[in-house]
Amino acid sequence: MASPGTRESDTGHDHRPSGAGSAVQLAVGGVAVLLIALLAALLAGGSLTEAVPENLSDPGDATRWGLPIAKAANDVLGAVTVGLLLMAALLLPAGKGLLGDQAQGYVRAASWAALGWGAAAALTLVLQLSDILGMPPLTVLGNELTSYAGGIAQGRSLMLVILIATGVALAGRSVGSSTGALGMLGLALAGLVPPALTGHAASSPNHELAVTGVALHVLAISVWVGGIAAVGYHALRPAGTAMPEVADRFSRIALWAYIGVAVSGAASSLSRLYAVHQLWTEPYGRLILAKIALFAALGAVGYLHRTRTVPRVAEGAGRRLFARIAAVEVLIMSAVMGLAVALSRTDPPDPPETPGGEVDPVRELLGFAMPPPPTFGGYLTLWRPDLFFIIAIAVLGGLYAAAVVRLVRRGDPWPWGRTVAWFLGLLTMVAVLLSGISTYAMVLFSTHMVQHMVLSMLTPILLVLGAPATLALRALKPARKRGDRGPREWLNLFLQSRFASLVTHPAVAAPLFVVSTYALYFTPLFGTLMSAHLGHLVMNTHFILTGFLFYWIVVGIDPAPRKIPFLLRIVLLLLVMGFHAFFGIAIMMQSAPIGMEYYGQFDVPWQSDVAATQYEGGGIAWAIGEIPTALVLLVLVRQWSRDEERTERRRIRHSRRDGSDDADMDDYNAYLKRLEEQAKRQG
Template sequence: MAATDNPGTGTSRRDDTNAAVDPTTAVVISVAAVATGLIALIIALAAGGAVTARVIPGLPDAGPVTRWGLPLSKNAMDVAAALTIGLLLLAAFLLPNDNGTPSTQAVGYVRAASWAGLAWAAAAGATLVFRLSDTLGQPPLEVLGDQLSSYAGQSAQGIGLTVVILLATAVTLFGRTVVSVSGTIALLGIALAGVVPPALTGHSATAGSHELAITGLALHVLAICLWVGGLAAVTFHALRPRAEHATLAVRRFSRFALWAYIGVAIGGAASAVSRLYAVHELFTTPYGRIMLVKIALFGVLGYLGWLHRRSVVPRIAEVSGRARFARLAGGEIVTMAAVVGLSVALSRTAPPPPAESEVDPVTALLGFPMPPPIDAWSLLTLWRPDLLFIMVVVLLGGLYAAGVVRLVRRGDRWPWGRCVAWASGLLVIVAMVLSGFGTYAMVLFSTHMLQHMALSMMAPLLLVLGAPATLALRALKPARQRGDRGPREWLSAFLGSAFAHTVTHPAVATPLFVLSPYALYFTPLFQALMSDHLGHMLMNVHFLATGFLFYWTIVGVDPGPRKIPFLLRILLLLLTMGMHAFFGIAIMMQSEPIAPEYYAQLEIPWSSSVGEDQYTGGGIAWALGELPTLLVTIALVRQWARDEERAERRRQRHSRREGSDDADMDAYNAYLQQLDRQARGER
């Protein structure tokens, strides 16, 4: 390999090829990691009682094959998923590309990810069989057939594993043909989606605090897969005799690993809080003791990561640095394997039961007890920690503030009005989701409709006026290596992509915004989504996404794939607001209650009538479209006037360059300006 310079890293590609590391090191690390993971899994299963349960005569028992086969297949499924994600992460983001075209080695890693995906799908299939065997108390061979197909299509856990099999199979098939970085990113998204369903159908589905349990476990699993799989892929790449850009890949992953570590910590803490009802349960229950060991190993991983960033990554281009990286990364991978084994054992260990002997059905449905009668004090004090939207608000607010600070330090200006609009939009999300409004939105239809209108019409409008894409394009630095794509280049590519060109078309964005409420509230879909916290969370995300897309098309100041005439924007705005007003009237005219089975389960003691509350909700939907319409109209008028001024200045510059061909028009404009000055002088 030629010793060419590596722009932006200060090293040469010769540093990536002369690594004096024994090729058998990767084999040794792999064997040690597998052995350590299995030992940790077996010890934790025995300590938690998952494989030593006493068989009660007369009750069905699946047998030792299922007791051991289920956790082993689950462990294999998790490891294969992490390797698949890590290989795709390495190929998509850690290795440089040439204007969206991956290198030969990156394509090879995508092909390797397809084989890992095949192992992932096979392990998920085995887990499906063993889980049904464990549920029915029958040997694995006896559940094959109709019972297995019914379980895979009807139960929550069966559907979750079926989705995993389908998504892993998709990675396997499409991974053989993908030859672009954008396709690799799409495969990475599919793989990340594949690790979420099992996390949402395990202990988190029955935990008391739904807002923490579901989002916390999903974040925990995603961050672990990215962290563990990414480290394994980067380590293997760095140990290759002729690895391309190994130094750059290690440095990029070092920055990424810190965020993954934070995500694992946040998700793990949220999961622990939702499952443990007292601190002493960490020491007095098998579930808590296994979690304590996992926390201790997590601290060890943090220390090893700190050593990486301090002493290894700065000297990774040196021969001694590569050897030290191999030793330290090997120890980290072995420790991670033990953590994965403990995580699988935790999923097979029963968490401590709640202190109350009887579970309130309302608490089981909502994730919290029935709130008191609604009043101003309750709306201001009944806050609930929804982890997803806490992270969204903190992340969006932090990134926006960081972008503004970078511009100011560079000497550039950023309009303060955009900062106010962005902060106001985030505050609306906080008020509608995390405060008492979010609590009562699960109980009262009228409060839910207020939340819907605020999240779909007010918050997106304010966020759009904050111009986040423009700020990001100005604040982000270009990629250091010529031809490579960093965050700024990927954002530019996305804004000009065929996907963005399609979803920002008025014929797509407007129907999504206008017609989705009709499809939601006048079909059984609303009742199905309200009955599950994940469905309610997806509703709120949908409200924000469709509202942001519509207002970004109508009044957005960010660069987009097309420019819509201002007259058409005003017509679309008027049509949309009219449809929203009719939507509110249609709800008020409903003779039957919406989602009657869901609200019947609540039996609200202080609410007079579900029908009256629904009528109030329709009135809110009908009335709350006025303020967003006024704000959008003002913004459109200002944008139209500024656009005309810019067009006039361009015309004048063009006229001067072309020799004043429009001299008559210029003279007429000068005459009008003189008359205006005379009129002002007379006044």
């Protein structure tokens, strides 16, 4: 029977129309809305009506109309693949790490969706080359296509999508565990990013906002669109089980996705628009306004979901109502994705011209003009808003603070020193990644070395001493159903995994920490990574992660796969620090400048001697290692002392409980201690 105040259809007992029929109707409606929005936006943006210059060839109507449709199919099928895998890996309850029948069905469906995704990416590759060369699609098949797919960034990104989508399609035929499904989900999410990094973001002057903004935007909206489509379909299915858990879990994920879309959309707009009036005076800006309006409507629908339908589903009712509101949400999202594809085909406004109309090579490469000579005030004021690290720092700080608050409200103690260490670690990231140090690190090797040393040798120590994994395990609630996997179970599984055991082995973590530094600076890799914003992000993230792994095994508080004796930790620390000191000396002894593949692309007018700057950088690398070494040694000695005290107390308890001969020795030691205290009082 239906609960009071609800209609029979809201309880899920009225199956008219059938779940499959409703899903087909929703899919057809979503495609229709997407195509209508795409066509309207393309016409408004002028990309379809723009006349081809006489000196350029026309690829023809097949490319002009087919390329936006192929891109839309690529985006939609990628989102559907992600949504189906999200349902299988994280939303449906699992049984002891194994997928249920319905979850396996969603993995198989994701396999077919990934196959279509790869085909759409291949079609996009052909039509994109046709559009660039101004040739009909069939005429570019052959050597031109091979060269484009292997030698141009846009072509390589689509080839990567094809390979990843094919891998997901093949893996989906055999995966039967939650871990496997989660791995497929991670792979699918990785496949969404490459094309986003080679479009307008790659040419935007604000690299720190544009590159991260567009990547986050694609990821967040794909999780949101694909997830709501999968959950809505699951609600329509008469056999769809565990709907309360599915709705509750996706509601939390959708909130994070909504925030991600909002933040990344704002950052992307700021990186491509140079004045507020361009929102209504430029075709690109008007399309952004249309996306903002649809985004606000999605927020209202999401709020309705969270406040009305999710609580009703939790009570065992409201499945049909949930599905109907989800259908509205899918239709609006289809229009949003159509607008997104049209935006990718619409030219953003041109940047303001520099005095004299000359192109500034430094701005083209770095995303900002050459800074003035370095001063203390410059380090404090010339901040760069790097969206990737802003989000990382905000999320890490917010989650840690929320976990501490949960423990305090529960009455559980948490050492204040760990909290201070964690936030000091985040503060060091702010200091060298967002301040003027980050700005000058792009043009001065010596300042870059300050950034490197802090990120690899100071920040990780403080973060490790914050014990984030221990805090998370204490703050997160276990899964409601025994055998299911929530965030706590996934974290515990990772800490006990073979991967964690491998990367935290001293024979892996220590060489990774040391050898990667030598490999970076004494090969062309340094110049290559510095020349692209994405490479710079990867490099700085690598510094933090490898440092975190090394110091985790040396002074880590969090549970680790193996316990290393304290004496071995000290030996390992001194050995690694010796290699780091020698690295600084090796930099100082270099006769040829390092990284000229990057630094040779521009001149620093106030820098008189590149070799002197490099020598300063080597001196910084050599000298700065003394501070973290001393800090870690102090922490190690304290940890060793406390461990010995705990071991002694444990031995005393066991000996007294067992009545062993050690009890006499313990009494004798206590007698000597009393005599010592008495002598001190008399003295």
